[in-house]
Amino acid sequence: MKALVAVKRVVDYNVKVRVKSDGTGVDIANVKMSMNPFDEIAVEEAVRLKEKGVVTEIIAVSCGVTQCQETLRTAMAIGADRGILVETAADLQPLAVAKLLKALVDKEQPGLVIVGKQAIDDDCNQTGQMLAALGDWPQATFASKVEIADGKLQATREVDGGSESLSMSLPAVVTTDLRLNEPRYVTLPNIMKAKKKPLEVVKPEDLGVNVEPRIKTLKVSEPPVRSAGIKVPDVATLVDKLRNVAKVI
Amino acid sequence: MIRDPETINLLLDTIARFVNERLVPMEAHVAETDQIPDDVVADMKELGLFGMSIPEAYGGMGLTMEEEVLAGFAVAQTSPAFRSLFATNNGIGAQGIVIDGTQAQKDFYLPKIATGEIIGSFALTEPDSGSDAGSLRTSAVKDGDFYVINGTKRYITNAPEAGIFTVMARSDTSRKGADGISAFIVEKGTPGLSLGNIDKKMGQKGAHTCDVIFDNVRIPASNLIGGVEGIGFKTAMKVLDKGRINIAAASVGAAERILRDAIRYAKERKQFGKAIGEFQLIQAMLADSHAEIYAARCMVLDAARKRDDGHNVSTEAACAKMFASEMCGRVADRAVQIFGGAGYLAEYGVERFYRDVRLFRIFEGTTQIQQLVIAKNLLRDAA
Numbered sequence: 071m072k073a074l075v076a077v078k079r080v081v082d083y084n085v086k087v088r089v090k091s092d093g094t095g096v097d098i099a100n101v102k103m104s105m106n107p108f109d110e111i112a113v114e115e116a117v118r119l120k121e122k123g124v125v126t127e128i129i130a131v132s133c134g135v136t137q138c139q140e141t142l143r144t145a146m147a148i149g150a151d152r153g154i155l156v157e158t159a160a161d162l163q164p165l166a167v168a169k170l171l172k173a174l175v176d177k178e179q180p181g182l183v184i185v186g187k188q189a190i191d192d193d194c195n196q197t198g199q200m201l202a203a204l205g206d207w208p209q210a211t212f213a214s215k216v217e218i219a220d221g222k223l224q225a226t227r228e229v230d231g232g233s234e235s236l237s238m239s240l241p242a243v244v245t246t247d248l249r250l251n252e253p254r255y256v257t258l259p260n261i262m263k264a265k266k267k268p269l270e271v272v273k274p275e276d277l278g279v280n281v282e283p284r285i286k287t288l289k290v291s292e293p294p295v296r297s298a299g300i301k302v303p304d305v306a307t308l309v310d311k312l313r314n315v316a317k318v319i
Numbered sequence: 320m321i322r323d324p325e326t327i328n329l330l331l332d333t334i335a336r337f338v339n340e341r342l343v344p345m346e347a348h349v350a351e352t353d354q355i356p357d358d359v360v361a362d363m364k365e366l367g368l369f370g371m372s373i374p375e376a377y378g379g380m381g382l383t384m385e386e387e388v389l390a391g392f393a394v395a396q397t398s399p400a401f402r403s404l405f406a407t408n409n410g411i412g413a414q415g416i417v418i419d420g421t422q423a424q425k426d427f428y429l430p431k432i433a434t435g436e437i438i439g440s441f442a443l444t445e446p447d448s449g450s451d452a453g454s455l456r457t458s459a460v461k462d463g464d465f466y467v468i469n470g471t472k473r474y475i476t477n478a479p480e481a482g483i484f485t486v487m488a489r490s491d492t493s494r495k496g497a498d499g500i501s502a503f504i505v506e507k508g509t510p511g512l513s514l515g516n517i518d519k520k521m522g523q524k525g526a527h528t529c530d531v532i533f534d535n536v537r538i539p540a541s542n543l544i545g546g547v548e549g550i551g552f553k554t555a556m557k558v559l560d561k562g563r564i565n566i567a568a569a570s571v572g573a574a575e576r577i578l579r580d581a582i583r584y585a586k587e588r589k590q591f592g593k594a595i596g597e598f599q600l601i602q603a604m605l606a607d608s609h610a611e612i613y614a615a616r617c618m619v620l621d622a623a624r625k626r627d628d629g630h631n632v633s634t635e636a637a638c639a640k641m642f643a644s645e646m647c648g649r650v651a652d653r654a655v656q657i658f659g660g661a662g663y664l665a666e667y668g669v670e671r672f673y674r675d676v677r678l679f680r681i682f683e684g685t686t687q688i689q690q691l692v693i694a695k696n697l698l699r700d701a702a
Binding site: 258264 | 326337380
């Protein structure tokens, strides 16, 4: 069974982002970029399934600018067998990515698609669900455990107040939660080997997908700055402030 | 020479992440116990740190010198004891075989060195022969298909951990100088080979050195590196040229880390109502340190690129090693000063770096030997 894994190039999680002065977005010039951490978990899960003999081939897909090749090389260093870059400079929104992935799914016929539950840049949390809908596939979102046996996928999902167990037929879409696994360190020899793995570049037009944005961003702004606190002399004053100034009790 | 920027960036990111997440948190523990925990060593092997400079054909990564120094900057951002363990496999403990070894020697040893299955150690220095390496007295006498080695080697890095030793010994006792010296591979456990007590050092706890004693150690003649007698000293010098660039890279990496710690402290520590980093006398120390690090970094990269281009870099390697190691000493000294009283306390770690980096000015040729090498080359070339 083939597994398709989607990986997104995002601002590294260690970077403190700043909003552009004109409010049109976040400044990503000269900022360190890495693979979305949830996608790293997705690649790791696919590699573990391959090591268990469930998955035979892992295809990593990234949609975006040329530099996404670096993200694909990372995925291949973790253990993906080959990479596909859907190259475009367009502002990609979840529906466009889901459609691109759907086109690749039709072409590659994977038995399983694993994506991160959301990307840490826009926090959309939509692509996996949209892909499942487009393909009319079952989906296990926010999976914290995945097992495949006898052609069925058993997943544990993290939901408010506990966990939920699902069983579904394949092919299916899985979106990864933080606790699904802990991605391995990429080893240096595997980074060198990843250089030799095949990486195919296609354009959205080749897949017959219109990636034009459907949603327009009006304004991006920094969160309001927290004002300094005050010290109160006694409990009575505290209660008074909470009641009459903060109006929380 | 950078062959592929994408790959080298990924490689450096991976090393940086490993250093920050796995090694930096262990620094104090390693210094206290004088031991790198086994699981950390296993992770270092798994990551591939032992085979960076071993050719790809033998399971290593075959980094170019420029790539290797970039990796060197990255791995040196933590206690030098960590790099010490795998540095001999990438450097002096393996390069003798990489540069001058026979095909059979390469096929047999290099794959094991690349994975870290065996640790390579380089045995040149003796009780009476340090900087004047050409005067070494350890002897290797041919006896049929064997050589019999006798003598003592001193301050041998990684000797307690080593699986093989590259040993410089005099195979022709009639010749006093460098020409009579050959290089041999001696495996751990060979009868007659014994180790002294682990040396108590000023710093770099967790990295071990000790005496290696050869008492009628019989090794097969096929363990003569390159299969030719009398080229051992030249082998050693080639190994050391590369080693010097690596030590220079380590000095730059360590200095970068020390300065980063000093900057953080200068921004946090408040005196006279403001962060000490706002005082110009502190700023001067930070600025001087940064400028010197930048200069050393440029020298290291230049020497590495020239070596990749096939030039003889004896002078450049000596200049880079001398300048970078002395620079690192100054940066560490200023960092202790910026930390003030805290700089003298073990808790803050900066005094540990101060002691650790002191070695950079001594091994792989002292500063004074580098001066001699540089001056000798200048005078020779001016003729």
